[in-house]
Amino acid sequence: MDELRYQVDLLNAMNGRLQADERMYRLVCNTSLNAIVYIDCKRGTARTLANWDAFFPDVEIYTINDIAQIYSYIEEQSVLAFRDLLYTDKPGVNASGVFKLSDKKTYIEVEVQVVFDELGNLTDKIIRFKDVTKIHSQNDELAYMAYYDPNTGLINRNYFVSKLSDFVKRADDEGAVVSVMFIDIDGFHNYNDGMGIVIGDEIIQVFGQALKKYESENVLVSHFTTDLYCVAIYNPNNGLCAETIYHELREQMKTPFKLTNGSEILLTFCAGVADYPESASDSLELINCAEIVMFKAKDMGRGRIQYFDAPILKDFLINVDIENKLKEAVFNENFTMNFQPQFFTDSRRLRGVEALIRWKDKSGDMISPSVFIPVAEKNGAIIPIGNYVIKESIRNFVNWKKKFDTDMILSINISAVQYRTENFVENILDCISSYDINPQDIELEITESFLIADFNDVIMKLEILREYGIRIALDDFGTGYSSLSYLKGLPIDTLKIDKKFVDNICTDVSSRIILDTIIYMTKKLGYETIAEGVEDEDQYNYLKSIECDCIQGFYFSKPTDSEGIERLLLDGTV
Numbered sequence: 001m002d003e004l005r006y007q008v009d010l011l012n013a014m015n016g017r018l019q020a021d022e023r024m025y026r027l028v029c030n031t032s033l034n035a036i037v038y039i040d041c042k043r044g045t046a047r048t049l050a051n052w053d054a055f056f057p058d059v060e061i062y063t064i065n066d067i068a069q070i071y072s073y074i075e076e077q078s079v080l081a082f083r084d085l086l087y088t089d090k091p092g093v094n095a096s097g098v099f100k101l102s103d104k105k106t107y108i109e110v111e112v113q114v115v116f117d118e119l120g121n122l123t124d125k126i127i128r129f130k131d132v133t134k135i136h137s138q139n140d141e142l143a144y145m146a147y148y149d150p151n152t153g154l155i156n157r158n159y160f161v162s163k164l165s166d167f168v169k170r171a172d173d174e175g176a177v178v179s180v181m182f183i184d185i186d187g188f189h190n191y192n193d194g195m196g197i198v199i200g201d202e203i204i205q206v207f208g209q210a211l212k213k214y215e216s217e218n219v220l221v222s223h224f225t226t227d228l229y230c231v232a233i234y235n236p237n238n239g240l241c242a243e244t245i246y247h248e249l250r251e252q253m254k255t256p257f258k259l260t261n262g263s264e265i266l267l268t269f270c271a272g273v274a275d276y277p278e279s280a281s282d283s284l285e286l287i288n289c290a291e292i293v294m295f296k297a298k299d300m301g302r303g304r305i306q307y308f309d310a311p312i313l314k315d316f317l318i319n320v321d322i323e324n325k326l327k328e329a330v331f332n333e334n335f336t337m338n339f340q341p342q343f344f345t346d347s348r349r350l351r352g353v354e355a356l357i358r359w360k361d362k363s364g365d366m367i368s369p370s371v372f373i374p375v376a377e378k379n380g381a382i383i384p385i386g387n388y389v390i391k392e393s394i395r396n397f398v399n400w401k402k403k404f405d406t407d408m409i410l411s412i413n414i415s416a417v418q419y420r421t422e423n424f425v426e427n428i429l430d431c432i433s434s435y436d437i438n439p440q441d442i443e444l445e446i447t448e449s450f451l452i453a454d455f456n457d458v459i460m461k462l463e464i465l466r467e468y469g470i471r472i473a474l475d476d477f478g479t480g481y482s483s484l485s486y487l488k489g490l491p492i493d494t495l496k497i498d499k500k501f502v503d504n505i506c507t508d509v510s511s512r513i514i515l516d517t518i519i520y521m522t523k524k525l526g527y528e529t530i531a532e533g534v535e536d537e538d539q540y541n542y543l544k545s546i547e548c549d550c551i552q553g554f555y556f557s558k559p560t561d562s563e564g565i566e567r568l569l570l571d572g573t574v
């Protein structure tokens with residue numbers, strides 16, 4: 001009896017333990033975030049466990065064959081791989097894979113575990129489904145960021161280069177052409193600085209959208225940085241080539257863009273185009289060539305397109321070379337000053353000298369200021385160069401004054417870039433006062449390019465300078481916009497008529513008529529006139545006959561060094 005009771009107690013105890021275990025396993029299973037399918041392989045039955053309904057609410061699984069219902073949840077192109085994974089039945093293999101669901105949003109990780117008996121027969125299979133969307137969408141985002149520009153949704157520079165390399169390879173195989181167009185929005189920095197970066201970003205987006213519609217299997221559209229875009233066209237033809245995109249975009253831009261802040265802007269852009277294999281031998285070179293000619297287009301003005309050609313590349317390379325050498329020259333002040341005398345036409349008396357910079361590079365070659373000054377204006381080197389010119393020419397001028405007691409004028413060329421610096425006026429005034437010279441002896445030569453920029457600001461600064469007595473000459477008159485009407489009221493003292501008018505006065509009647517008119521009008525406006533580039537006696541005589549006040553040119557004297565000017569002051573020879 002005791003024995004029987006003992007057996008019953010034992011059974012009860014074991015049963016209680018089993019129930020506790022069962023409860024524990026059920027709890028662990030049901031609170032799991034995963035979904036599980038358990039398959040009894042011998043019987044061919046299956047059960048779903050844990051968080052099943054959250055994954056596949058419409059799928060009920062009782063046999064192995066029911067599992068096929070899950071296929072419709074998996075993204076189409078992955079169904080076969082998914083099926084292969086479920087059928088894993090090799091001993092020792094615990095296989096897994098990540099699949100995207102057909103909702104295109106959810107990623108699941110699927111893990112299959114298989115169990116075998118001592119004879120090697122498959123007995124059980126457990127398939128576990130885990131939601132890994134969070135990790136994977138972060139990966140997607142990272143991948144997106146690696147290839148796309150988030151502001152425009154266009155592909156970024158790196159991805160563009162890699163896809164362009166594919167185009168180039170394909171073009172080699174198929175004997176095709178690849179065209180690259182580099183695009184830059186005109187004056188973007190003015191919008192960005194003036195209206196703020198939010199508006200700047202909006203402009204970048206709007207422009208990107210306008211370009212995006214050209215994207216196709218054969219057209220890549222990329223946003224490089226700020227306002228730079230690049231388009232590649234595989235096998236361009238009359239229907240779609242760089243030129244058609246350029247013209248269509250231009251047409252589209254004729255309608256103002258409405259910004260979210262309510263303002264409207266008219267955008268223009270410049271484009272540079274280069275073709276593979278004609279202009280370059282690989283994708284990077286192709287982009288470089290398109291970029292170089294884009295800068296050339298920019299030099300020509302707004303809304304321009306420029307196609308690659310060899311002379312442009314040559315000019316570019318020369319400029320790069322000059323730019324490099326110039327940095328060193330500025331550092332070591334490897335410059336000297338020359339001075340070209342100017343004379344009163346009537347009396348042939350010395351009126352003054354124009355200071356002209358000279359640069360001999362390390363190899364001893366003279367590099368003309370008309371070549372290096374534009375480079376220096378672009379990279380900012382004109383500021384130290386301009387300061388050197390002001391100081392050095394005034395230093396020489398003070399010497400001559402001391403030695404010869406002359407009343408001549410010193411003319412100094414001033415670049416618009418220099419003039420736009422904040423403290424330009426103070427700098428000049430400081431320099432003049434530190435050398436103790438009469439401001440009326442100094443003349444600043446400016447060009448019409450000054451007047452295009454911020455007209456009112458320029459005029460205001462010029463007026464301050466003139467109040468101190470400094471003279472202002474308008475240089476190269478006739479090479480720029482050259483309208484006689486705008487001369488009226490300009491705060492200038494002198495008008496320098498460009499050499500191109502003087503060149504033909506003895507051979508060409510219309511040149512003579514133009515020159516006559518300019519001189520007549522200028523004198524009426526009360527400005528002094530100087531004719532530049534006078535090379536022979538006939539030109540001199542003609543200028544004298546129409547009462548041009550002063551002349552400057554090789555006929556009287558070439559530019560010379562300081563000693564040359566001293567000789568001129570001493571005995572009238574240069």
Ligand code: C2E
Binds near residue numbers: 356357369415535555
């Ligand atoms: P620019 O201001 O018009 O200077 C006159 C140029 O014409 C000088 O060239 C001068 O040598 C040249 N010239 C004068 N008379 C004749 C002539 O009868 N026939 C010919 N064929 N040429 C004549 P340069 O010195 O080569 O200077 C070229 C340009 O470089 C200048 O044109 C000016 O725009 C710029 N430049 C020169 N020095 C400076 C400087 O110190 N600062 C700045 N900002 N620009 C400078």
Ligand code: CA
Binds near residue numbers: 354413445475
């Ligand atoms: Ca000049």
Ligand code: CA
Binds near residue numbers: 496532
């Ligand atoms: Ca000139």
